[in-house]
Amino acid sequence: MSLLTEPFQPEPASHDERQIERQALLEALRRNLHLLGELAIRYDVETRPERPANMPSVHRSQAVVDLIGDEMSRLAQEQVRVLLLDRQHRVTGQRTIYQGNGYGALVRAAEIFRPAIAAAVPSIIVAHNHPSGNPEPSQADIELTRDLAQAGKLLAIELVDHIVIGSDGWTSLGAQGLIP
Numbered sequence: 001m002s003l004l005t006e007p008f009q010p011e012p013a014s015h016d017e018r019q020i021e022r023q024a025l026l027e028a029l030r031r032n033l034h035l036l037g038e039l040a041i042r043y044d045v046e047t048r049p050e051r052p053a054n055m056p057s058v059h060r061s062q063a064v065v066d067l068i069g070d071e072m073s074r075l076a077q078e079q080v081r082v083l084l085l086d087r088q089h090r091v092t093g094q095r096t097i098y099q100g101n102g103y104g105a106l107v108r109a110a111e112i113f114r115p116a117i118a119a120a121v122p123s124i125i126v127a128h129n130h131p132s133g134n135p136e137p138s139q140a141d142i143e144l145t146r147d148l149a150q151a152g153k154l155l156a157i158e159l160v161d162h163i164v165i166g167s168d169g170w171t172s173l174g175a176q177g178l179i180p
Contacts, residue, residue, distance in 0.1 A: 055090040058083065061172035064125055064163055067091070072129040072165045080107050084116055085123040085160065093119055098128075107144065109151040116157050123158040127165060135166035137173055145173045149180055 058064050064083065072079060078100040084093040095115040098107050116124045126148060128141075137145075145162040152159040161174035173179060 055086075055092060057088065057090050058085065058125060058160075059089050061161055061163055061170070061175060064127060064161065065165065065170050068094070068127060069165050069170060072127065073133075073167045073170075075129050076131055078129060078131055080112075080126065080128040082112055082115055083125040083127065084119050084121040085125065087122055089123065089160070092121055109147055112148055113151060113155055113157060117155065121157070123160050124152070125161045125163065126159065127163040130164060130166040133167035135164045135169045135171045137164050137171055137176075137178075142173065142178055145178050146180070 056063070056067055058067065067083075068081065072081070078098075079096060080098040080100075082095050082097055083091050084095070086092050093115065097111050097115075112124070112126060126145075130136075141162070141164060145159075148162065149159045159179055161172055161179065164171045164173070
């Protein structure tokens with residue numbers, strides 16, 4: 001019995017072999033893109049959503065509160081929303097990520113960023129309400145904000161702000177310096 005003393009090294013691929021591999025890879029990508037298109041149709045995913053010309057711009061936290069604060073401050077259950085923003089910080093969409101109970105919400109970063117990835121937007125603002133009326137962020141809110149900022153950097157999607165809305169007012173975690 002003989003032992004191999006040299007590590008296995010494949011022979012360099014010829015130009016023809018590399019060309020065949022490239023063609024196979026391109027064909028696999030085409031099939032997967034077709035599959036993704038079929039899934040988008042099946043699940044009614046908008047691949048090119050219409051965007052009205054008069055989309056509101058949100059360059060300040062107050063603009064977000066003006067847009068959704070009145071409605072969210074009156075909710076009896078905690079709700080987490082994501083505002084999808086284009087490069088000029090115009091709102092291109094709004095998604096409710098979580099509708100919870102009167103005591104809290106457990107939300108994963110993946111759920112927050114999923115609509116932003118699907119819509120191919122460069123920025124988001126997260127807003128949630130406190131049914132208690134107190135807009136002060138909890139420790140969990142602060143930790144979520146830091147996690148979202150970190151995840152956003154990895155995904156190249158900027159977390160512009162995280163706003164907590166209550167019947168007694170609102171708090172911007174971005175204005176408090178909690179978004180690095």
